[in-house]
Amino acid sequence: MRTKVPRAGQVVAAFLGIAMIGAAVLGGCGSSTTSSVTKIDPTTTTTAAPDDSPSTTTTLEPEAGAGTQFYLYTPVTGDCIDRRTIIDGRASTNRATPEADASLKAPAQVIVRFACDRPHQYEVIHTEMSSVAASPPQNQEAFVELAKRVCPAKFREYIGRDYQDSELEVGWFFPTPDQQAQHIEFLGCLAFDPKGKLTGSVRDSNR
Helix, strand or coil: CCCCCCCHHHHHHHHHHHHHHHHHHHHHHHHCCCCCCCCCCCCCCCCCCCCCCCCCCCCCCCCHHHCEEECCCCCCCCCEEEEEEEECCEEECCCCCCCCECCCCCCCEEEEEECCCCCECEEEEEEECHHHHHCCCCCHHHHHHHHHHHHHHHHHHHHCCCHHHCCCEEEEECCCHHHHHCCCCCEEEEEEECCECECCCCCCCCC
């Protein structure tokens, strides 16, 4: 039996197909190593918050019933918290990586406080009331500017490492409009891991 010999055109086409597949694989591998975390700049303002809809994560998360749930929350230094959304009567899990602003922005959102040895999104590293109450910010942008001045400076006191050298990110928590209407003013500074859940307290962790 005679073995068929590929024509020249078929050989070229096959070679080009292999080259294209190789280029696609190399391109996909390269894209997975280019992500990085940029520390906040106190001189800049924040953009609109991303969608806060619940999503599935690979980190086992405690049920809300394992913690204490707050529709109105005043941060306390050392608290370990999640911001979650009430769906069908339950505080459903949110995405593993939180945004910097953990403030409650909708009636369906709640804060759940957990023991710090359970997976959680944020840890409160500093709270401030007197200076905020003395000159209460009048809008969200003013609160963000205040947080960017205060929170990075307080980071080392709680974590044990300068914010710019840390693998952790800094966040903040502000009063709701209803709280502000009652002259309740505060600033809560937070720490969170941009790669996923915290699984223990970050106090004096030098992270």
